[in-house]
Amino acid sequence: MHAEALSQGARGTAPARAVRLDDVRDEQLLTGLLSMLVGAPRARSVAGGLLGERGSIAAVLATSDERLAQLGADPQCLGALRLVREITRSVLSRRTVERPTITDSSAIVDLLHAEMAHLPFEQFRVLFLDARHRLLRIETLARGSVRSASVHPSEVARRALELGASAVVLVHNHPSGDPEPSRQDQIVTQRMAAALATLDIDLYDHLVIAPGGHVSFRARGLL
Incomplete structure (x- = not known):
């Protein structure tokens, strides 16, 4: 110096x-x-x-x-x-080809984090699972502004029935960088869980993705 x-x-x-x-x-x-x-x-x-x-x-x-x-x-x-x-x-993506179970595979979270953590807008994806919680498909159902991306429960339910899914995992990102679920996130999650339950479809988890990591509603006891 x-x-x-x-x-x-x-x-x-x-x-x-x-x-x-x-x-x-x-x-x-x-x-x-x-x-x-x-x-x-x-x-x-x-x-x-x-x-x-x-x-x-x-x-x-x-x-x-x-x-x-x-x-x-x-x-x-x-x-x-x-x-x-x-x-x-x-x-x-290749790490998810063999339909890993959502309970024991980090490959899915790694893929979601790589694709969603740094997006400048909110995106809402759904993981559709079979009865053994093996991954059937990952689909993007909404893209929002910097603040929000909304999906109606009927959209998720309809697609789950089409795919023969027994459970789903909701995923969205926080462009703000903070993965902590907002109060609105919690309200949407509870409404989604209630709507899907009427069709015997389990809302297994809701993941919030951000650059610094992710938060699982299931791990937090919010589901």
Whole structure:
């Protein structure tokens, strides 16, 4: 560190934001990927801009191509990011091919987190399960604003009956970054559980996904 910087610190100047190891690793990885296409100087500039705006590689990969272009990613960079995005989804999706049970598989949550945690809008998905709680299908039933995505219980019930599902898991994300269920989340969940119960369909769980993790209504004793 230069003497001038040391002297400023000694005078009580506010210190720079601490750099996390994960931040450094993400920048190195993204720069390395892009430098194979556009050269190191340009790659560092683009990687720095994307990570400065979105915060992590995971968030960058979850960002739309249109927004990435606005942040400085040219067509070559977009192509590389799109390829990595699809490879990641393919790997995670393959882990769910053998119809894992929702009770013992982390693959489903990993896939949902990768696809939903960093979305800039709320999305509502439903996992349809058979009588042994094996995954039948994952479907997106609604996309909302930054604040909300709503699905009527009749939509979930109709689709469950069409697929022959005995149970469902609701999933939605919180773009705010906080996975804690809101009061409205709890009200919607209770209404959904009551409506599905009339058709002998079990609401097994409701997951709230956010960048920092997820919350399970079942684990919290809210179902």
